[in-house]
Amino acid sequence: MSGLLTLDLLILAACAWLVTGLLGVFAGRATGFIAGLLFPLGAVIGIGVGLLGLNALGAPTQTAVLAIGLPDLPFHLRLDNLSAVFTLLLGFAGAGISIYAAGYFAKGDTPGLGPLCFEYHVFLGSMLMVLLADDAYAFMVAWECMALSSFFLVTTDHKHEEIRRAGFLYLLIAHIGAIAILLSFGVMTGGEGDYNFAAMRTVELTPTWTSAAFLLALAGFGAKAGLVPLHVWLPEAHPAAPSPVSAMMSGVMLKTAIYGLLRVSFDLLHTTIWWWGVVALVIGLLTAIFGVLYSTVQSDMKRLLAYSSIENIGLIAVAIGLTLIFHAYGMDALAALALTAVLYHCLAHAGFKSLLFLCTGSVLHATHERSLGKLGGLIHPMPWVAWLALAGIIAGAGLPPLSGFVSEWLLLQGFLFSPGLPHPWLNMVVPVAAALVVLVAALAGFAMVKFYGIIFLGQMREPALKDAHDAGPWERAGLVWLALITVLLGVLPSTVILRLDAATQQLLGAGLANTLQQQGWWMLAPISAERASYEPLIVLVSIAVTLLASRWLVRSLFHGRVRRSSPWDCGYHFEGPRAQDTAEGFSQPIRRIFEPMFRMQRHFPAARDKQPYYSVKVEDHFWYWCYLPIARLANWISAMIVALQGGRIAVYLMYSFITLLLLLLVARP
Amino acid sequence: MNAAIPLSAQLINLFAAVILLLAFAMLAQRRMLSLVNLFAAQGFCLFLATLTAAVTTGQSHLFYSAGLTLLLKVIALPWILYRLVRQLNIKGEVEALINIPTTMLVGIVLVMAAFNVALPISELSHTITRGTLGIALAVVMLAFLMMITRQKAISQVVGFLSMENGLFLAATSATYGMPMVVELGIALDVLVGMIILGVFFFQIRDQFDSLDIRHMEKLKDN
Known part of the structure; x- marks a missing residue:
């Protein structure tokens, strides 16, 4: 009785997060209600989830089959010690972030708080489902829910061009990762077509295929976690999102990818x-x-x-x-x-x-x-x-x-x-x-x-x-x-x-x-x-x-009189707080030592400049090494293909016609 | 003719040959109203061919197919086309992109290709109508050719409908027709498609003051 209870309660907690989110949608513009009640409620659920995870550590593995899902493909859930560690993490870190969010969003300067509340709690609930999933199907559904809800959270402030761009980049890389994960699961079924994790644990694969599954999982989960060279979305998406969302993504979501990698490498692949x-x-x-x-x-x-x-x-x-x-x-x-x-x-x-x-x-x-x-x-x-x-x-x-x-x-x-x-x-x-x-x-x-x-x-x-x-x-x-x-x-x-x-x-x-x-x-x-x-x-x-x-010691030796005066100013007659070491100046030695690692564009002031200024722009090498060549290739292929699109219906029909004829002639027995 | 071929099969072959001839006639026909007439005649031959097959084999669903063909392709669609031609007031002759003799020559090559392709398939079939498979494929290709070479939107629709005739003939000749559900579905699709295209014609004419598809090249996304 008490054995199965933990998993059931966790499922209830995921549902409770979902309901909290839905209430946020119905509340619409009632900022006080959403921030003052729903986010603290989400935090309480989070603490509950954390305690349940703590409770499940060391307890026997629990499994459940949900009635929802596609026909003949119900969701299988399982709570074991690995899930419990990450459930604990999700619950306690999520609780802290939710409490903070209650205050952060109360100021009412966030656009679309109702939908944001919904997406935020769907995000939490889907991360919990990722941790509990025990078949590839449930895992991928939860994984995609997580990716989509976090995409909408990142693009909360979607009126800015660069934020939409960051969101798109995130969604793109999330999908490349999801494809790799899906393929990895496909390899792990070993052609049996059974997507239950329980079945995958028993499949015997050749070393080549096991390695393929591992490498695909590393690429897929690495894209979510931010491993080089699929990290480029991270520095774009985190600044774009509201701070509690950045905290949730960086603190918790990246860990679900680590969880997935551990699950695949040590549990599903038994060699x-x-x-x-x-x-x-x-x-x-x-x-x-x-x-x-x-x-x-x-x-x-x-x-x-x-x-x-x-x-x-x-x-x-x-x-x-x-x-x-x-x-x-x-x-x-x-x-x-x-x-x-x-x-x-x-x-x-x-x-x-x-x-x-x-x-x-x-x-x-x-x-x-x-x-x-x-x-x-x-x-x-x-x-x-x-x-x-x-x-x-x-x-x-x-x-x-x-x-x-x-x-x-x-x-x-x-x-x-x-x-x-x-x-x-x-x-x-x-x-x-x-x-x-x-x-x-x-x-x-x-x-x-x-x-x-x-x-x-x-x-x-x-x-x-x-x-x-x-x-x-x-x-x-x-x-x-x-x-x-x-x-x-x-x-x-x-x-x-x-x-x-x-x-x-x-x-x-x-x-x-x-x-x-x-x-x-x-x-x-x-x-x-x-x-x-x-x-x-x-x-x-x-x-x-x-x-x-x-x-x-200082208190007892110090005479106690505080005197504030301007410091010695090097002979200049003005020295404001702007003369302090800047962010760029502070890291200048690092930039100099590791110069080949950065792609820098610097502007130095010249002696005769009317308005001298210094600027440095550091860019990511990987953009130029990996991403831009792919983008150029895609553009080039599109430019080739656009030549086919002349706009004449007769020509389009001709394409189909010639294809049909060739197929008929080629496929002749 | 070979005496081993029964009368019914000879009849079906005859009707199929007429259908092919009508397809050539459509390819060559310049006047819009005559084109619609030819289309109706093609439908009627298709009806006769299906009916013969139905009487010979006694399969009840072939009777329904024949009835459907008569209703839809001989009566309903030509009537809609007539109305469209009159309402849109298309007087001018059909302009072709390629001149008619060349089109006919290309058509002959296509018929040979179709027979060549269909020969091994019809050897596998045991129906009395199997000889017509090549003709059916040829009709599909000729209709396709007509869609490519014509410039008026309405003659392209006629080509499209004629292609459906060819497909229907192929289905009848190879396997005594498709399952009834599929046939009904296709018939409904053709009818609905025709009605929607009819609406489009008016829209296209309002937009470009003409039914010439060359105007639609402007719609290209640059």
């Missing part, structure tokens, strides 16, 4: 070939390096975060690759370590990236400015947002004691064991990847410092920023919720990993629980306490003690 791991590792590394480099040079705060999401997805893909390599060689304890890093980073990223995107939403509402070059010093008018954003920044930079550090540390621990791989050159090459991961982590720290320092610290670059106001109570509640998740994930890694153990046990038949249970809850030593261990509480306490002690 693993070592070079899959290498492919995932290499693509992941490229994605991570590319993402972090581009995020350091952005001047738009939401684009910066979007590129940072690409980087984090890259790290997750690296960890998946490592898991695959270890798993292929039967080193399941180490594979479990890497898989734990994957799951942990998913949870951590869902927390801190949602938090940061929501902070940009508050900044945007307060200042109507997205460009970093026109912000600054916002910690004074917006202390709540600034301090909560700091939690996200520390996690995003991968610093202890918050969540981002734990997962990156676990990943590096996994890499430390890769020299033991029984393969002649993998055991030498894979450790090199660890060095690149460290580089990525360091550059991510740089990007986060840039984001925080330019927006919140220093002096206000524009006089209008003085009117900025702090986030409202709903927004604060949402931010606090997500910051809390980030802190808890950082401080209690051992407790969380013991929970995640059920999922790694299910996928790999191994886990970290045995090692962890021998240690205390405050300590994390994934392999053994002698090798490496991390005690986040000790780090937290020592940081807190140092801070408090230095504050006490």
Whole structure:
């Protein structure tokens, strides 16, 4: 009874989200009702979903067959430990974002709030169905619902040309991905025509076809997750969408793609070939390096975060690759370590990236400015947002004691064991990847410092920023919720990993629980306490003690009189806040060091310019390497074909006639 | 004629030959009203051929097909076409893109190709009407040729209807007709299509002051 109840309740929760959305449609323009009641209701459902996911972790697998679907093709649903981890993520991150959205949308400056409420809740519900689906058919229906609802969310402000363009790009790549996923499922049925996941688990495929299924799944889910070279939609779509939607897409939707990849690689395909791991590792590394480099040079705060999401997805893909390599060689304890890093980073990223995107939403509402070059010093008018954003920044930079550090540390621990791989050159090459991961982590720290320092610290670059106001109570509640998740994930890694153990046990038949249970809850030593261990509480306490002690020291030694005067101004008689380091200036060293990685257009001021200015525009190489050649090819083919279209009916008829004649003559027996 | 061929089959072959001849006549005919008359005559021959097949084989649904042909292709459609021609006041002669003798020559080549193609298929068939399959295919192709070479929209419609006659003859000759449901469906389609095209004619004439399809080249999307 209680066994089946969790899945039933989750189905009810998906329906409840749908009903909430429908109420939003009927409410139409009643902003107060939608923002004040429906979004909090969605948040409550989200908390429920999160708790159900937590409850399902470690519980026996539950299945259900829904009565809806095509004739003879009912939806099969299944809740196992892997789904439970991501359900947990969706529920808790979604709840925080919904609470925030209640405040964000209450201001009434969002066009079409009723439809937006509907799309938002359909988005949530379809993501839940993606996680629960147990046949390819239900999965694809839910997947497409998710893609479509998020497309409409991205194009909320569809009056702008560039937002429509971003939405189209997103939809295009989402569909390319969906085709690849569909083909992958087709391969996995093995020609039996049974699209149930249960049937796919039993199909025996040749190595060629298994690899084809894996590569198709990697391409399809990679398009959704933002792996290079299918990442181009991410930096366009995230800035275009309203901030809660960006948070939801970056924090939660990208993780459904990771879920799909894990589901296919470790569950549906029951064999693993070592070079899959290498492919995932290499693509992941490229994605991570590319993402972090581009995020350091952005001047738009939401684009910066979007590129940072690409980087984090890259790290997750690296960890998946490592898991695959270890798993292929039967080193399941180490594979479990890497898989734990994957799951942990998913949870951590869902927390801190949602938090940061929501902070940009508050900044945007307060200042109507997205460009970093026109912000600054916002910690004074917006202390709540600034301090909560700091939690996200520390996690995003991968610093202890918050969540981002734990997962990156676990990943590096996994890499430390890769020299033991029984393969002649993998055991030498894979450790090199660890060095690149460290580089990525360091550059991510740089990007986060840039984001925080330019927006919140220093002096206000524009006089209008003085009117900025702090986030409202709903927004604060949402931010606090997500910051809390980030802190808890950082401080209690051992407790969380013991929970995640059920999922790694299910996928790999191994886990970290045995090692962890021998240690205390405050300590994390994934392999053994002698090798490496991390005690986040000790780090937290020592940081807190140092801070408090230095504050006490300063307070007791300082005479207490504050004198504000203008600083030494280098001999210039005017020096305003605009003279601070800009977003472009801050990242100039990175641009210079990694110059070949960027496609830059720079304009330098000349000595005789009447109005000297400096500008730099950084573009994506992949546009020029991958996308524009395809576009040109398509244009060229269209131009060839248009010659056939003369506009004369007789000629058109002639085409059909000649085709018919040729077919008759060719097909003659 | 070969004595082994029964009378009914000879009759059907005769009617089919007449249908083919009428198709050539339509290809050559310049006057609109005569074209409609020829179309009605073709329908009548089709009716006779189907009726003969029905009497010989005693299959009841062939009787219905024959009745349907009579009603639709001999009476209803020609009548609608007559009305259209009169209401649209088409006096001028039909202009062809290619001159008539060339068209006829192309037509002969097509008939040979059609017979060539149909020969192996009709050997597989065991119906008494199997000899007419080549003719049926030839009628379809000639009608197609007529649609290509004519410039007035209305003669293209006549070509389209004539093509349907050819298809019907092919169905009868190869398998004693299609299932009744399909036949009814096609008949209805042709009728509805004719009515819709009739409405279009008026629209086209209002728009371009002419039924000449050359004017429609302007509709091309650049």
